[in-house]
């Protein structure tokens with residue numbers, strides 16, 4: 001039986017991020033993907049149509065449909081948007097079938113949408129992050145969670161990972177996609193740091209990188225891969241997706257989810 005995974009996240013109508021990125025990634029990584037949609041984001045770099053949330057009842061109903069009919073071996077959360085949705089999702093996952101919970105604390109999209117309300121950050125720290133197997137903040141998200149100044153070196157990322165670990169997850173993965181020199185991510189398990197290094201690829205078309213990375217980690221965890229191996233595979237997957245991006249000719253384009261399958265992970269200049 002193929003491993004089964006659920007994403008609880010927002011829909012990104014333009015296709016590069018959110019639920020759309022998660023499901024494409026799950027398919028590429030050969031796991032059975034399911035989705036409970038929290039909100040619909042109808043924004044891109046050209047047009048801003050808005051964000052439309054689902055009711056709590058609708059989010060819960062989707063969760064139970066996936067959990068009861070199919071079940072899941074790992075789950076990830078993405079855009080949760082409000083305190084109310086965070087509270088609901090934390091309650092569901094606390095009683096859920098697996099501890100393999102990947103929390104991507106999505107806050108602001110690269111196209112400028114606010115995907116988590118400011119007044120929801122505290123609850124995310126209190127209720128959701130302590131349930132996580134791994135959290136995957138980017139540098140901005142780590143700064144907001146810790147209410148600290150700029151995290152812009154690998155030394156600062158290590159310190160941030162240590163402090164975030166105090167919130168209760170089993171692992172912290174701080175993503176350095178916005179570092180100037182290189183794209184290094186730092187994994188911390190409470191005692192050991194592991195760095196995942198990649199030279200910076202010169203492109204603006206990285207929309208969906210974070211979602212696809214955490215979705216790939218979720219897929220590998222569902223296959224019972226240990227955390228380091230899961231992150232290593234996911235890093236190769238997302239690196240290929242960034243190296244062969246989709247440029248739609250207007251604004252920021254998308255990471256390409258099929259790239260790892262088609263071209264492997266040989267990064268060329």
Ligand SMILES: Nc1ncnc2c1ncn2[C@@H]1O[C@H](COP(=O)(O)OP(=O)(O)O)[C@@H](O)[C@H]1O
Nearest residue numbers: 138175176177178183184200201206209210213
């Ligand atoms: N230009 C780039 N070149 C290579 N890797 C990148 C680049 N931008 C982001 N990454 C990698 O993509 C993954 C997602 O990181 P990041 O872009 O920081 O997340 P988010 O999309 O949540 O902001 C990380 O592994 C990061 O190191």
Ligand SMILES: Cc1ncc(COP(=O)(O)OP(=O)(O)O)c(N)n1
Nearest residue numbers: 010017018109110207208209210211
């Ligand atoms: C609906 C929705 N969810 C999450 C994101 C953020 O995606 P991410 O891959 O972390 O980053 P960018 O897409 O902003 O590069 C999103 N944009 N939309």
